[in-house]
Amino acid sequence: MTATPMVRFQGVTKRYGPLTVLDSLDLDVAQGEKVAIIGPSGSGKTTVLRMLMTLETIDDGVIYVEGEPLTHEQRNGALVPAGKSHIRKVRGKIGMVFQSFNLFPHMTALQNCIEAPVTVLKMPKAEAMERAAELLAMVGLADKKGHYPSQLSGGQQQRVAIARALAMRPRIMLFDEVTSALDPELVGEVLQVIRKLGSEHDLTMLMVTHQMGFAKEFADRVCFFYQGKICEQGPPQEFFSSPSNERTRQFLNAVLEAG
Amino acid sequence: MGIRALFIMLLVAVAAIVAMGFSGDNAIFLPGLLQGATLTIQIAVVGSIIAFCAAILAALGKMYGPLPIRWLANIYIEIFRGTSALVQLFWLFFVLPQFGILLDAYTAAVIGLGLNVGAYGAEVVRGAIGAVPRGQWEASTALNMTRGQMLRRIILPQALLAMIPPWGNLLIELLKTTALVSMITLTDLAFKAQQLNQTTMKTVPIFTLVLLMYLVISLTITIGMRLLERRAARGVTRGRLA
């Protein structure tokens, strides 16, 4: 890998009191790569995304985004904790979609999508509205622009959330179990949007998911997390058909049986 | 109590005032009492504005300010909640002059009331901000907003909606506390009541009318706040947000 990875976790550790959630994690994600992260609860998979999105602090190690440290700065050759403006600069390249959507309830779908571009990127309102309308059309919700989240189904809300994140033109998109809170019949429409994103845009995507079928068909690489470490990873075909690790096999059997 | 029930109570109270007020020789009380009521309402309105501003400043200062500001906010809240409203009014009116600061009764009244209710209001504001779901903070962070932008555009609007019912209660408390300004020579409704009572000794009709008038103002505030909540919540689901 001679090209700079889009995302690099270098020896990253996260502890909650006595519990080590991520144990000296090393992970590289190439540009445009689509990585599915799977594993049992408590394995640290959500923490990986949350740390990348700066929602959790790092106890040890460094995260690099496009070669630049995320929560650290280079000063006089040493790595020191970064100031707010540096973090925000790097964070601007990352977007996230949450399990519980987290749409702004006092704003319409359209307003949700223009809020950050106007306030943070200082985009002129008209331009932001045009772009938001495009994005909402792309996720199939052009006719719901003026609706409030409380008037939308779960699947529709999640699609608005995706449009909202895309409005900031991120280079990296994080999906944290985005279909887990949805009724089964609404899962498909969200996965379809993600599929579209994958094929039409050059986005680097990290997805924590339980949707094994989707991971198999969509991901470039699958990572299996267990107790804070990557237990096994590889391209989906090999990963799902012949996992080399015993724990991976156990997990897959349990999941496939339940599904 | 639903809005409808409150409205009925309001109409009944107004009817009672009209009935009592124009029966027999009670009519001579009305002009004086209405004058007093007008002053009461004025003081309540100005006091409310001061209270709301004080509450927001104190709450934000306590939650997000640098250490000296947090200290100040805490001291302000503890003193004004921990001492009696009447003591605070007297202090502003009788003690400040001895330090050279002369406040007229009206100013002392609205500042005293405003700061008093504002201290309680600060806790309401804090609670409302704390009640906004964590996911809203996280989504705003993910969209790379600064803390100021988050508070201004996302958190406070939601908090303001949640604040309306408890603020309604606080405004009623403020209204009732305005009666105390009669003890620093302001000719509000309570003052007029006492004055008329001393001269005519017609205690029952006077004080009944006065109580009804306070009730009418109180119910108006409650109904107003309920309507405000309805309007502000259009589109947003009540209580927990999806």
Added chain:
Amino acid sequence: MIWDWAYTLEILPRLARAAIITVEATLLGFVFAAILGLVLAVVRLAFPKTLVPISVFVEFIRSTPLLIQIFFLYFVFPSFGIVLDAFTAGVLALGLHYGAYCSEVYRAGFEGVHRGQWEAATALNLDTWTTFRDIIVPQAIPPTVPALGNYLVALLKETPLLSAIAVLELMQTAKILGSENFRYTEPITLVGLFFLAMSLVSAMLIRMVEAALKRRYVR
């Protein structure tokens, strides 16, 4: 002079005596309020027909100023031939006013008792009075203690209103001292500090009681 210590020492004895009156008024008023509140809450529960009159009464009391209620009681009784001294009238007014608030607290407490408790009592064929006394009330009351405690403190802070009918409690005494000596700073500030201290101490005590109750009634 900002603060006259000699003057302070001079007035302390009178203020101390007035403080006793304040505390007496507070405790008597609160006992009255606590009992009245309980009576109102129980009657409301036991006799559904009283729901509207009691609700209206409670709403009326809570929506109108305590000061006016104090005047009302003080001046109304003589016109019916009963002369109340200021202290009694004041305590009655405090008790009535906060009784209305307490009845709401008890109501919440009763509503917090699980339906199933009533049903189990019926299944065991217990009569209403026994059910109330032995099953419902012991469960309804503990959660109400913090709220009642807060009203006790609120009542304390409203005793200065009694100065309007010349009860010789702290505020009235401070006013008299101030006008006698043309110096209000020390009396009023001391009174303020007294209330602040009582407030903080009571808040601590209430928290302790809350914690003790939580330990006993762990769910």
